[in-house]
Amino acid sequence: MGRPLIHRSPMPGLGLSMGITLTMLSLVVLLPIGALLLKGANYGLAGIWDTVNRERVWAALELSFRLSLFAALFNLVFGVLLAWVLVRYRFPGRRLLDAAVDLPFALPTAVAGISLTALYAPNGAFGALAAEIGWKIAYTQWGIFIALVFVGLPFVTRTVQPVIEEIEREVEEASATLGASRLYTLRHVILPMLTPAALTGFALALARAVGEYGSVIFIAGNIPLVTEIAPLLIIIQLEEFDYDAAAAIGIAMLLISFAMLLVINLIQVWSRRRIGYV
Amino acid sequence: MHIEIDEISKAFGSTAALQPVSLAIPSGALVALLGPSGSGKTTLLRILGGLEFPTSGRVLFDGQDATGLTVQERRAGFVFQSYALFRHMTVFDNIAYGLNARPRASRPTRAEIARRVTKLLELIQLPDIGARYPSQLSGGQRQRVALARALAIEPRMLLLDEPFGALDAKVRKELRQGLRDIHDTTGLTTVFVTHDQEEAMELADLVVVMSMGKIEQIGKPQDIRARPASPFVREFISA
Amino acid sequence: MSDATRTEARPRFRPATQESPAARLTLIAVACVGLTILVFAPLVAVFIEALADGVGASLQSLASPDARDAIRLTLTIAAISVPLNAIFGVAAAWFITKFDFRGKAFLITLIDLPFSVSPVVAGLCIVLMFGTNSLIGGWLVANGFPVVFALPGIILATMFVTFPFVARELIPVMIEQGRAEEEVALTLGASGWRVFWTVTLPNIRWALLYGVLLCNARAMGEFGAVAVVSGKIRGETATIPTTIEMLYQEYLAVAAFSLAAVLTLLALVTLLLKTLLELRHADQLAATHRH
Numbered sequence: 001m002g003r004p005l006i007h008r009s010p011m012p013g014l015g016l017s018m019g020i021t022l023t024m025l026s027l028v029v030l031l032p033i034g035a036l037l038l039k040g041a042n043y044g045l046a047g048i049w050d051t052v053n054r055e056r057v058w059a060a061l062e063l064s065f066r067l068s069l070f071a072a073l074f075n076l077v078f079g080v081l082l083a084w085v086l087v088r089y090r091f092p093g094r095r096l097l098d099a100a101v102d103l104p105f106a107l108p109t110a111v112a113g114i115s116l117t118a119l120y121a122p123n124g125a126f127g128a129l130a131a132e133i134g135w136k137i138a139y140t141q142w143g144i145f146i147a148l149v150f151v152g153l154p155f156v157t158r159t160v161q162p163v164i165e166e167i168e169r170e171v172e173e174a175s176a177t178l179g180a181s182r183l184y185t186l187r188h189v190i191l192p193m194l195t196p197a198a199l200t201g202f203a204l205a206l207a208r209a210v211g212e213y214g215s216v217i218f219i220a221g222n223i224p225l226v227t228e229i230a231p232l233l234i235i236i237q238l239e240e241f242d243y244d245a246a247a248a249i250g251i252a253m254l255l256i257s258f259a260m261l262l263v264i265n266l267i268q269v270w271s272r273r274r275i276g277y278v
Numbered sequence: 279m280h281i282e283i284d285e286i287s288k289a290f291g292s293t294a295a296l297q298p299v300s301l302a303i304p305s306g307a308l309v310a311l312l313g314p315s316g317s318g319k320t321t322l323l324r325i326l327g328g329l330e331f332p333t334s335g336r337v338l339f340d341g342q343d344a345t346g347l348t349v350q351e352r353r354a355g356f357v358f359q360s361y362a363l364f365r366h367m368t369v370f371d372n373i374a375y376g377l378n379a380r381p382r383a384s385r386p387t388r389a390e391i392a393r394r395v396t397k398l399l400e401l402i403q404l405p406d407i408g409a410r411y412p413s414q415l416s417g418g419q420r421q422r423v424a425l426a427r428a429l430a431i432e433p434r435m436l437l438l439d440e441p442f443g444a445l446d447a448k449v450r451k452e453l454r455q456g457l458r459d460i461h462d463t464t465g466l467t468t469v470f471v472t473h474d475q476e477e478a479m480e481l482a483d484l485v486v487v488m489s490m491g492k493i494e495q496i497g498k499p500q501d502i503r504a505r506p507a508s509p510f511v512r513e514f515i516s517a
Numbered sequence: 518m519s520d521a522t523r524t525e526a527r528p529r530f531r532p533a534t535q536e537s538p539a540a541r542l543t544l545i546a547v548a549c550v551g552l553t554i555l556v557f558a559p560l561v562a563v564f565i566e567a568l569a570d571g572v573g574a575s576l577q578s579l580a581s582p583d584a585r586d587a588i589r590l591t592l593t594i595a596a597i598s599v600p601l602n603a604i605f606g607v608a609a610a611w612f613i614t615k616f617d618f619r620g621k622a623f624l625i626t627l628i629d630l631p632f633s634v635s636p637v638v639a640g641l642c643i644v645l646m647f648g649t650n651s652l653i654g655g656w657l658v659a660n661g662f663p664v665v666f667a668l669p670g671i672i673l674a675t676m677f678v679t680f681p682f683v684a685r686e687l688i689p690v691m692i693e694q695g696r697a698e699e700e701v702a703l704t705l706g707a708s709g710w711r712v713f714w715t716v717t718l719p720n721i722r723w724a725l726l727y728g729v730l731l732c733n734a735r736a737m738g739e740f741g742a743v744a745v746v747s748g749k750i751r752g753e754t755a756t757i758p759t760t761i762e763m764l765y766q767e768y769l770a771v772a773a774f775s776l777a778a779v780l781t782l783l784a785l786v787t788l789l790l791k792t793l794l795e796l797r798h799a800d801q802l803a804a805t806h807r808h
Binding site for chain 3: 005006007009010011012013014016017018020021024025028029030031032033034035036039078081082084085086089091093095097099100101102103104105106107108109110111112114115116118119124125126149150153169172173175176177182186207210211212213214218231232234235238243246247250253254257258260261
């Protein structure tokens with residue numbers, strides 16, 4: 001055998017810390033996820049496929065994924081812009097803006113949900129404005145998009161900010177001495193440096209949006225085939241005590257999250273290998 | 279190109295980095311700005327390159343006032359102490375950067391860019407590293423790539439900030455000769471900043487000794503050695 | 518060249534690392550307008566809606582039995598699940614940073630897992646494991662200890678979604694601090710617990726507080742996972758967020774938004790404390806924050 005499983009160490013508390021860690025991890029996270037996977041195994045791949053392969057489920061999965069993608073793309077652009085402004089510019093109120101970026105992390109999703117609905121409903125402050133030009137936001141896919149933008153807002157900014165802070169001034173100066181305009185420097189030197197972090201933030205925002213429930217259901221309208229998101233479908237199946245169907249959709253979503261987790265890790269490996277940093 | 283520095287001063291807030299200094303650099307000379315840290319030598323170099331703006335005074339290139347020229351307009355080949363290579367680009371793309379950044383009208387064709395990059399790689403005696411990334415190079419190789427990148431834009435002058443600062447003693451000696459050779463083949467007016475008096479004396483045609491934002495002495499290496507103008511210069515060059 | 522050039526107004530010099538003033542102004546304006554619409558507007562809307570019928574009506578709705586039960590239950594949940602997660606976080610960080618073992622990266626991935634699982638799926642997992650028609654759940658119910666639609670299930674769901682908060686804040690900090698200080702204390706004859714209380718804990722206290730703060734905010738506000746496992750039984754298993762949903766769907770907007778305002782105040786206090794911690798103790802917190 002090569003390396004021992006655990007190296008001997010003079011540090012105390014191996015048994016206790018390992019015991020607490022593994023016990024709680026198993027009890028709270030691994031066993032429940034295992035229960036879902038076990039349910040899926042009993043149900044069988046064919047069973048899962050039959051459940052998922054229905055118009056209403058496909059519509060919900062497609063809706064969740066498509067709108068999450070759009071919201072994450074919006075956050076990718078706006079998040080990089082925001083990170084740049086917060087790191088590079090000094091202006092009154094900057095600290096307030098910086099703190100505000102975290103609000104979607106801190107504000108409970110149900111609160112965000114009813115608040116956004118109040119704003120964008122036809123009689124709400126923004127909803128009334130939009131209604132004047134015949135644009136309906138709440139209870140349409142636009143509403144879901146806005147809720148998903150809200151919950152995903154901090155991810156890109158928070159992953160990109162530290163990278164911007166670490167850019168050496170000399171690299172930008174070098175570009176200028178070589179004759180490049182500021183815009184050319186931003187596009188060809190700075191953006192490529194931010195890309196790995198921005199993609200990580202994008203993937204995190206996407207993963208969060210796909211699974212989001214609380215902030216969406218109030219504003220969505222929840223019309224089957226049109227504005228019904230995948231997590232809501234799970235809850236509907238549970239309320240009808242159709243545990244098999246709920247588990248099947250749950251497994252489909254779990255696989256999507258695992259795939260995205262894998263993508264995030266691959267981005268980081270790729271960037272480390274190619275550029276030598278994340 | 280002939281460079282004239284006319285009563286240039288620079289203050290950062292209330293601290294004066296440069297007292298008014300004047301200096302004429304003849305066309306094609308290899309000049310060292312020599313001094314301890316905080317002597318204002320890097321500030322002076324950055325003013326020449328257009329990276330800092332002087333508080334007062336003028337810079338003249340071939341008799342023309344260049345003080346208001348932007349960095350981009352100056353066409354100064356600048357080599358940074360950290361080299362500041364673009365880590366996400368290959369060596370080839372690093373060297374081609376300045377040519378690719380030109381507006382379409384004055385941009386050379388792709389084939390022409392490739393030809394020039396190849397020629398520059400030969401000039402720095404690293405013909406085979408075009409496809410590598412900066413993280414895969416040694417310190418000395420990085421310095422030479424930075425030099426080639428600066429030369430690619432066909433600069434009017436070459437400005438180098440502590441070009442050998444980050445290298446170990448052996449590589450430093452080799453690259454000194456490399457810089458001399460490149461200067462002699464290109465004939466570019468070259469200014470480099472150093473705190474190493476041996477390096478300045480050995481490499482430069484003209485040495486400018488600086489201290490506390492002032493020029494202490496300007497002269498040929500042998501003259502400075504023979505007749506130091508002040509106790510500071512005597513002290514500093516004997517260190 | 519005449520001497521006049523010396524006295525001429527110099528063009529404004531722009532450092533090579535800056536955008537033009539116009540571009541800067543535009544970007545700042547976009548950031549401000551964007552955050553105002555996306556973040557500040559919903560924040561303000563909560564309070565406007567809560568106070569739509571005046572402060573009295575709002576306070577009165579908070580004093581209703583439904584609201585009081587919900588607040589009590591949410592406080593209970595946080596009081597149990599946050600300390601448990603803090604203990605887990607400290608133990609996991611100790612295990613991961615003080616010992617070398619195979620599969621460490623995998624363990625960290627497992628700890629981070631709850632962040633990439635939808636809260637609804639998390640709730641579903643707990644229902645499948647402890648629900649009445651599961652093996653364990655059936656046995657527990659038969660022995661008078663129901664988990665799903667009861668307090669233990671809500672606590673488990675809350676712990677699931679907040680599981681990584683403390684650990685992922687502590688691990689980078691403890692890696693950076695290394696083991697030297699603990700080793701010195703050990704050679705001086707200190708016992709394991711003494712080393713922990715007198716050496717390790719003082720070094721990680723701000724990071725621990727930071728993690729607990731975020732963990733608590735999420736624990737009190739969790740909705741999706743709790744909605745699945747709690748059954749939302751009024752006066753029994755309805756937390757503040759699920760009560761907000763019920764009130765909202767009964768068109769009791771003032772009551773719903775008043776409870777929402779309570780949670781919003783909690784979020785604001787959390788952000789304030791978090792910002793203060795970042796200002797005062799930046800060096801003792803994890804260098805970068807990904808949530």
